[in-house]
Amino acid sequence: MKNIKNNIGLIIILSIFLGCSDVVEFDPHDEYQVTEADYLQSESDYQTMVVSCYTPTQWLNQVIVVGDIASDNAVAGGENASDVVALQQMDDYNILTNNSTLEDLWTSAYEGVNRTNYLTDNRDVNLAGESIDFEGKDALYGEVHFLRAFYYFNLVKMFGDVVLFTDHKLGLSDFGNFERSPKEDVYAQIEIDLLAAIDVLPTQQSQQGRITKYAAQALLGKVYLYQEKFDEAVPVLQSVVDGPFSLVENFDDIFLFEGENGPESVYEVQYSNGQPYYNWAGQTRGQGNYAVQQCGVRGFNGTADMPYNSGWSTNLPTQDLASAYEDGDQRKEATTFDVEAYANDNPSLNVTYQVAPYKNTGLYNKKYLPRKGQTSGQVELNYENNQRTIRYAEVLLMAAEANLRASSVNQALAQTYLDMVRDRAFGDQDHRVTATVQAVWDERRLELAMEGDRFFDLVRTGQVDSVLGNLGYNSATEGLFPIPQREIEISGLSQNNGY
Numbered sequence: 266m267k268n269i270k271n272n273i274g275l276i277i278i279l280s281i282f283l284g285c286s287d288v289v290e291f292d293p294h295d296e297y298q299v300t301e302a303d304y305l306q307s308e309s310d311y312q313t314m315v316v317s318c319y320t321p322t323q324w325l326n327q328v329i330v331v332g333d334i335a336s337d338n339a340v341a342g343g344e345n346a347s348d349v350v351a352l353q354q355m356d357d358y359n360i361l362t363n364n365s366t367l368e369d370l371w372t373s374a375y376e377g378v379n380r381t382n383y384l385t386d387n388r389d390v391n392l393a394g395e396s397i398d399f400e401g402k403d404a405l406y407g408e409v410h411f412l413r414a415f416y417y418f419n420l421v422k423m424f425g426d427v428v429l430f431t432d433h434k435l436g437l438s439d440f441g442n443f444e445r446s447p448k449e450d451v452y453a454q455i456e457i458d459l460l461a462a463i464d465v466l467p468t469q470q471s472q473q474g475r476i477t478k479y480a481a482q483a484l485l486g487k488v489y490l491y492q493e494k495f496d497e498a499v500p501v502l503q504s505v506v507d508g509p510f511s512l513v514e515n516f517d518d519i520f521l522f523e524g525e526n527g528p529e530s531v532y533e534v535q536y537s538n539g540q541p542y543y544n545w546a547g548q549t550r551g552q553g554n555y556a557v558q559q560c561g562v563r564g565f566n567g568t569a570d571m572p573y574n575s576g577w578s579t580n581l582p583t584q585d586l587a588s589a590y591e592d593g594d595q596r597k598e599a600t601t602f603d604v605e606a607y608a609n610d611n612p613s614l615n616v617t618y619q620v621a622p623y624k625n626t627g628l629y630n631k632k633y634l635p636r637k638g639q640t641s642g643q644v645e646l647n648y649e650n651n652q653r654t655i656r657y658a659e660v661l662l663m664a665a666e667a668n669l670r671a672s673s674v675n676q677a678l679a680q681t682y683l684d685m686v687r688d689r690a691f692g693d694q695d696h697r698v699t700a701t702v703q704a705v706w707d708e709r710r711l712e713l714a715m716e717g718d719r720f721f722d723l724v725r726t727g728q729v730d731s732v733l734g735n736l737g738y739n740s741a742t743e744g745l746f747p748i749p750q751r752e753i754e755i756s757g758l759s760q761n762n763g764y
């Protein structure tokens with residue numbers, strides 16, 4: 266999956282052609298050597314197209330950034346109030362309906378939906394009317410179903426009611442005819458896709474980064490939590506808990522390049538820099554993890570053996586987050602990087618840096634701090650550090666919450682899972698706390714800080730008003746972001762409350 270972009274050029278050309286296929290009636294072979302009817306003729310064609318379905322997952326890294334900046338975990342720092350305006354709007358709870366980050370996330374997720382729909386629509390018979398069967402096809406489609414569920418989950422948790430379609434790839438004739446479906450219907454489709462994926466996916470893949478049954482079960486468990494279906498969540502999460510995963514002893518190691526796809530990884534979005542990217546007009550469209558650059562210290566320099574590159578400091582942990590950690594919790598240092606302390610502790614490195622001029626907190630997101638040797642081409646756009654999307658520790662905390670909130674409470678299991686997470690955090694058994702729902706929610710903040718869950722957790726657990734109200738959060742928005750204005754103007758969609 267590290268070379269996920271290798272086959273995308275053909276897919277982009279094909280997508281353009283497919284989008285125009287209903288407009289003019291003519292023999293496509295008069296103009297094109299390869300047409301949509303010529304594609305999906307072999308197992309290799311299907312494999313290539315499935316790889317292309319993974320690609321938009323790389324473009325969604327700003328969901329992670331938004332999930333913390335819109336909460337009490339982070340601020341949008343940078344040069345001044347005009348630096349990355351889209352993120353400043355999130356931070357200040359003054360989000361305009363033409364917010365460029367939200368537009369990009371909407372477009373990226375629906376590009377993923379389009380690609381998966383194209384494959385599901387041509388599963389049994391391709392556009393040439395032929396049936397192409399091969400060993401492993403069902404399992405391959407399990408990946409497709411997971412990916413469609415993943416795209417819709419990102420859409421529904423951000424925007425609520427969204428346009429739902431599963432039976433075709435959008436063409437020009439579709440525009441202007443959209444309607445938003447109730448979020449309950451969207452969640453129902455997500456469940457259908459994930460259950461279909463679980464039925465056919467293997468528990469282990471030969472290629473790192475490809476979806477497994479465990480990843481589908483973990484995402485389904487999370488989807489159940491978002492809907493407060495705790496009885497359903499318990500068994501599906503238990504299957505992952507009982508899987509082959511384990512907690513990494515040193516928390517900091519999880520987020521190193523060497524820690525990618527490690528024993529704690531249930532699902533990671535894969536990034537690479539094998540094909541250097543230079544397009545500033547599409548920052549998120551390369552193979553690299555653009556979000557890494559946003560975490561870096563401005564003007565960060567030192568001797569040759571200093572491991573870090575500089576960055577933009579536009580995603581800064583808050584002092585409030587740092588203060589939430591207890592003494593001895595290794596997650597604090599691994600999450601909230603104190604650059605001044607680092608410089609003082611390493612005089613031989615001759616560290617220099619610029620304090621973030623705007624909303625400076627003195628802290629930086631160490632989990633995704635830019636590191637030397639992990640980028641190429643246009644440096645800022647090509648970091649190869651994977652996004653740790655679902656970790657085993659999160660599965661344990663989700664299972665703990667589900668067991669506490671299910672109709673048949675299992676306090677003992679919840680306690681065991683919470684203990685496992687805290688024992689790793691402190692390296693001992695002396696910091697255990699009684700497993701209550703609030704304790705698990707608090708632990709999610711500490712464990713998953715700067716990984717994009719905080720805002721959405723506050724919304725789904727009903728804590729958003731009390732926690733963020735004094736920061737300017739507008740309760741009228743009901744925890745949702747605005748539907749992009751161009752979708753309202755072009756497609757006639759309704760807008761969310763509060764915008």
